[in-house]
Amino acid sequence: MRTKVAIIGAGPAGLLLGQLLHGYGIDNVILERQTGDYVLSRIRAGLLEEGTVALLDKVGAGARAHREGLVHHGLELAFGGSRHRIDLHGPTGKSVMIYGQTEVTLDLMNARKAAGLHSIYRAGDVTPHDFDTDHPRVTYVKDGVTHEIACDFIAGCDGFHGVSRASIKPEAIKTYERVYPFGWLGILSETPPVSPELIYVNHERGFALCTMRSMRRSRYYVQCPLDDDIEQWPDKRFWDELKSRLDERARDSLVTGPSIEKSIAPLRSFVAEPMRFGRMFLAGDASHIVPPTGAKGLNLAASDVHYLSSGLREYYDEKSSAGIDAYSAKALARVWKAVRFSWWMTSMLHKFPDQGEFGQRIQEAELDYLVSSKAASTSLVENYVGLPF
Ligand code: APR
Ligand code: PHB
Numbered sequence: 001m002r003t004k005v006a007i008i009g010a011g012p013a014g015l016l017l018g019q020l021l022h023g024y025g026i027d028n029v030i031l032e033r034q035t036g037d038y039v040l041s042r043i044r045a046g047l048l049e050e051g052t053v054a055l056l057d058k059v060g061a062g063a064r065a066h067r068e069g070l071v072h073h074g075l076e077l078a079f080g081g082s083r084h085r086i087d088l089h090g091p092t093g094k095s096v097m098i099y100g101q102t103e104v105t106l107d108l109m110n111a112r113k114a115a116g117l118h119s120i121y122r123a124g125d126v127t128p129h130d131f132d133t134d135h136p137r138v139t140y141v142k143d144g145v146t147h148e149i150a151c152d153f154i155a156g157c158d159g160f161h162g163v164s165r166a167s168i169k170p171e172a173i174k175t176y177e178r179v180y181p182f183g184w185l186g187i188l189s190e191t192p193p194v195s196p197e198l199i200y201v202n203h204e205r206g207f208a209l210c211t212m213r214s215m216r217r218s219r220y221y222v223q224c225p226l227d228d229d230i231e232q233w234p235d236k237r238f239w240d241e242l243k244s245r246l247d248e249r250a251r252d253s254l255v256t257g258p259s260i261e262k263s264i265a266p267l268r269s270f271v272a273e274p275m276r277f278g279r280m281f282l283a284g285d286a287s288h289i290v291p292p293t294g295a296k297g298l299n300l301a302a303s304d305v306h307y308l309s310s311g312l313r314e315y316y317d318e319k320s321s322a323g324i325d326a327y328s329a330k331a332l333a334r335v336w337k338a339v340r341f342s343w344w345m346t347s348m349l350h351k352f353p354d355q356g357e358f359g360q361r362i363q364e365a366e367l368d369y370l371v372s373s374k375a376a377s378t379s380l381v382e383n384y385v386g387l388p389f
Pocket of ligand 2: 044045046047198209211212219292293294295
């Protein structure tokens with residue numbers, strides 16, 4: 001088989017890239033090691049920047065998000081027992097949309113199917129080859145048979161544990177990492193959200209976040225020790241712990257119910273540089289990871305594939321390699337700003353084992369400054385709604 005761009009990974013990055021390339025008339029094939037149902041079963045964050053929604057619209061996969069997504073013009077910061085609303089729309093004219101990543105992935109899968117594009121699920125042992133030559137190729141095993149795809153370019157959209165970054169010679173790549181000394185214990189419940197907007201909580205017992213998937217389905221997180229086991233967290237313990245971190249008004253209005261999903265996720269910041277290796281590009285989680293505090297993961301995958309698809313369009317339509325040559329630097333410039341913001345939000349809102357009383361006071365001062373200074377809150381807001389692509 002031959003294609004122009006072989007995409008490894010059918011998560012949001014791979015699927016969105018595939019649709020953007022299709023829109024430019026650039027033939028592409030997606031290779032995914034899991035089944036489509038497995039990909040859809042993953043519970044991930046659910047906050048979209050306007051730029052991400054605009055890309056879904058561009059590829060004709062935004063209609064359900066506009067119907068079912070919740071547009072938010074503000075969020076709340078809770079600390080010292082009270083809540084402070086931060087206006088997102090006033091300073092920026094922008095909003096964010098609450099719409100689950102699972103739904104984004106499903107909408108992109110459906111758009112790809114409707115366009116009759118080639119996706120190979122349950123592709124085993126996917127391996128990129130010769131991407132440092134002009135004739136890259138990808139091999140994979142399906143039903144015991146080894147297949148080869150000749151291509152012009154390979155897009156590694158295979159996430160943090162994928163094969164693409166792992167295929168790069170160690171001397172050709174530099175990584176930066178910070179692992180946080182705690183995790184997020186998340187619960188999904190068919191209960192109405194405690195508040196119409198998100199509440200980010202800094203509490204002496206640890207961080208908490210009240211978010212949602214719809215007005216009938218809530219998502220809550222509490223910071224927990226990294227070595228905690230989900231078995232140690234029956235629903236009642238979760239709800240009691242969450243209540244202990246909420247302000248009185250939220251505690252009184254919290255509707256609890258049985259968990260329909262409950263899991264613990266570690267937090268890390270990670271960036272691999274560069275994002276291009278000859279004729280292979282990395283995009284999304286394959287290249288960078290952010291702690292979910294700033295809800296940037298999916299939105300960075302979107303800006304990566306926006307830059308990459310634009311560069312590939314230039315290559316094929318205008319016979320210019322300027323766009324793909326600039327891809328890595330352009331994507332990393334936005335990635336690092338989001339990595340900084342996500343690290344800053346995480347540092348400000350979580351209880352660190354070694355922070356001590358001085359560290360707690362610094363966090364309180366940072367939060368107090370944020371809610372009392374227009375300049376400080378505008379800085380948070382313009383990063384939260386998403387810096388320009
Ligand atoms: N071969 C083929 N597919 C692979 C391989 C491989 N060797 N390794 C991983 N994959 C697939 C995974 O099964 C997954 O479906 O690549 C896909 C990567 O998708 P994501 O991990 O969702 O990464 P990405 O598309 O970059 O989306 C980033 O996902 O993890 C969240 O928080 C993150 O919201 C962000 C978003
Ligand atoms: C979520 O809805 O899962 C979510 C929202 C905002 C965040 C993190 C997670 O900052």
